[in-house]
Amino acid sequence: MTKLSKNILDKIKKDKIKPIPRWQFISLHILLWAAYLLAIAFGALAFSVIFRLIGGVQWEMVRLAGKGPVHGFILVLPYLWLIILGVVLFLAGKLFEKTKKGYQFKHVVVVLSSVAISLILGMMFYFAGVGHSVENSLTEKVGPYAEWRDSRDKFLVVPDNGVLVGRVLDIKPKEELMIIDFMRTKWVVDISEAFSVDNFQPQIGRPVGLAGEKISDDEFKADKIFPFRPPKQRKILNPLKK
Amino acid sequence: MQDYSSKTDAEIVKLTLKDQEVFLHLVQRYEGKLSRYIRRIAFVDAQTVEDILQEVFIKIYKNLNDFDPDLSFSSWAYRITHNEAINYLKKMDRQKSIPLESDDEDVVSLIDILESDVDIVKELSKKELQKKVQEVLSMLSPDFREILILKFLEEKEYKEISDILKKPMGTIATLINRAKAQFKQIAERNNLTYSSL
Known part of the structure; x- marks a missing residue:
C-alpha cells in the first residue's frame, strides 16, 4: 500500500465519506432534461405567438403604412417575442450541453436542433390555436403587454x-x-x-x-x-x- | 488477499461500492498516471501534486455512483483530475505565468511534433534543445498546452480527449491542429527550426 492510498483510505474512514447515492445523480439528470424540454416547449410557445403575430397581419394595410415591402416587414416583426425566443433557445442549448452526453455535439448543432424542434412544435401549437390563446390571454390579463401590443401597432x-x-x-x-x-x-x-x-x-x-x-x-x-x-x-x- | 489485477476498472468500481477497501486498488492503478498528468498541466511541487491527487480520489470515491460505464474509467478519472487541477490553478491565479518544469522524456515527445514538419536545429546541444522546448511550451496558451500534453505526452486518443475535456471530437481535432501550429510558430520564433535561420 502506498503512502497516498493509505492517506486516502484513512481520510475516507475518518471523515466517514460515502459515495453519493445513485438516486441523487438520477434526479439531477432528470431535472436537467426536464429543464431542457421546458425550454424547448417555451421556445415552441414563442414560435406559435410569432406565427400568430405575423400570420395575423393584413399585408395590404402594412403596404399602405410602410415605405415598401421590406420596411413594412421590419415594422411587423415582433421583436419582444424574438428576444424571448432567443433567450429561451440559448438556455436550452446550455442545458443540453450540461447533460451527460451533451458535450459530444457541437454548439451550433445543438442550437440548430433546438430551434428545429421548437419550430416544428411551434407550428403544431399555432395550428392548434395555442399561440392565439396565449396572445389573447396576455393582452386581456397583462396590462403592460396590452400596452406593448398597441404601441407596436401604432405604425398602422x-x-x-x-x-x-x-x-x-x-x-x-x-x-x-x-x-x-x-x-x-x-x-x-x-x-x-x-x-x-x-x-x-x-x-x-x-x-x-x-x-x-x-x-x-x-x-x-x-x-x-x-x-x-x-x-x-x-x-x-x-x-x-x- | 484477493487479486484484482485481472479485474477491469468498471468491475473494481462495482466492488468498491460494496467494500470501500477495494478502492485502494483503483488508487494504486491510477495514482502514477494522474500525478504525472497533474504535474504536467499544473507545474506544481510534489507536495501540491499529492494534495490535488488526494482531492481527486476523494471526489472520484464520492461520485462513484455517477460513473457511466459507457465511458472508460480512465477518461472519467482524467476529467475529474483536469477539473481539480484547473480549479487549483484558478484559486492560485497561476494560469498565466507558470514556472515550467518538464521531464527529458516529455521534451523528446514534443520535439516529435516539430520533426514531423520542420527540421530542428541539429547544432543545439540536448540541454539547449530541452531549454528551448520548455520555453516554447511555457509560451503556449493553457488550452493549447493541455491538449498537446494529452495527445503527445499522455498519448490519448481523440475520443478520450473529447471525454476528458468535454468537447466534441471535431473541436478536439481543430484544437490539436491549432496547438501544433502555435507550437511550431513559437518554436520558429525561438530559433528552434532551420526555417527561421
Whole structure:
C-alpha cells in the first residue's frame, strides 16, 4: 500500500465519506432534461405567438403604412417575442450541453436542433390555436403587454396614407363606426360603401383595421374593413380545423 | 488477499461500492498516471501534486455512483483530475505565468511534433534543445498546452480527449491542429527550426 492510498483510505474512514447515492445523480439528470424540454416547449410557445403575430397581419394595410415591402416587414416583426425566443433557445442549448452526453455535439448543432424542434412544435401549437390563446390571454390579463401590443401597432395609424387601426367605441351598422386609434385619437368612420374582408363584423371594444381616405382630422371614409387581431386564426392558415 | 489485477476498472468500481477497501486498488492503478498528468498541466511541487491527487480520489470515491460505464474509467478519472487541477490553478491565479518544469522524456515527445514538419536545429546541444522546448511550451496558451500534453505526452486518443475535456471530437481535432501550429510558430520564433535561420 502506498503512502497516498493509505492517506486516502484513512481520510475516507475518518471523515466517514460515502459515495453519493445513485438516486441523487438520477434526479439531477432528470431535472436537467426536464429543464431542457421546458425550454424547448417555451421556445415552441414563442414560435406559435410569432406565427400568430405575423400570420395575423393584413399585408395590404402594412403596404399602405410602410415605405415598401421590406420596411413594412421590419415594422411587423415582433421583436419582444424574438428576444424571448432567443433567450429561451440559448438556455436550452446550455442545458443540453450540461447533460451527460451533451458535450459530444457541437454548439451550433445543438442550437440548430433546438430551434428545429421548437419550430416544428411551434407550428403544431399555432395550428392548434395555442399561440392565439396565449396572445389573447396576455393582452386581456397583462396590462403592460396590452400596452406593448398597441404601441407596436401604432405604425398602422397613418390616416394620411389611408390606413387606420383602433378599437371600436360605437357602431351604426352599415353606416358609421366610432373608433379610437392606437395614438388615442377618436375618429368617425363612414363605412357605408366599405367592403368587409373575410365578412368581418366589427364589435364594440375589439380592434378593427380600415383602409380608405382621411376626410378631416377626425373623419375617415373606409373602402375596406379588415379583421384586426382576430381571436382565432384565419381559416386559410388553419388546415387542421374543419 | 484477493487479486484484482485481472479485474477491469468498471468491475473494481462495482466492488468498491460494496467494500470501500477495494478502492485502494483503483488508487494504486491510477495514482502514477494522474500525478504525472497533474504535474504536467499544473507545474506544481510534489507536495501540491499529492494534495490535488488526494482531492481527486476523494471526489472520484464520492461520485462513484455517477460513473457511466459507457465511458472508460480512465477518461472519467482524467476529467475529474483536469477539473481539480484547473480549479487549483484558478484559486492560485497561476494560469498565466507558470514556472515550467518538464521531464527529458516529455521534451523528446514534443520535439516529435516539430520533426514531423520542420527540421530542428541539429547544432543545439540536448540541454539547449530541452531549454528551448520548455520555453516554447511555457509560451503556449493553457488550452493549447493541455491538449498537446494529452495527445503527445499522455498519448490519448481523440475520443478520450473529447471525454476528458468535454468537447466534441471535431473541436478536439481543430484544437490539436491549432496547438501544433502555435507550437511550431513559437518554436520558429525561438530559433528552434532551420526555417527561421
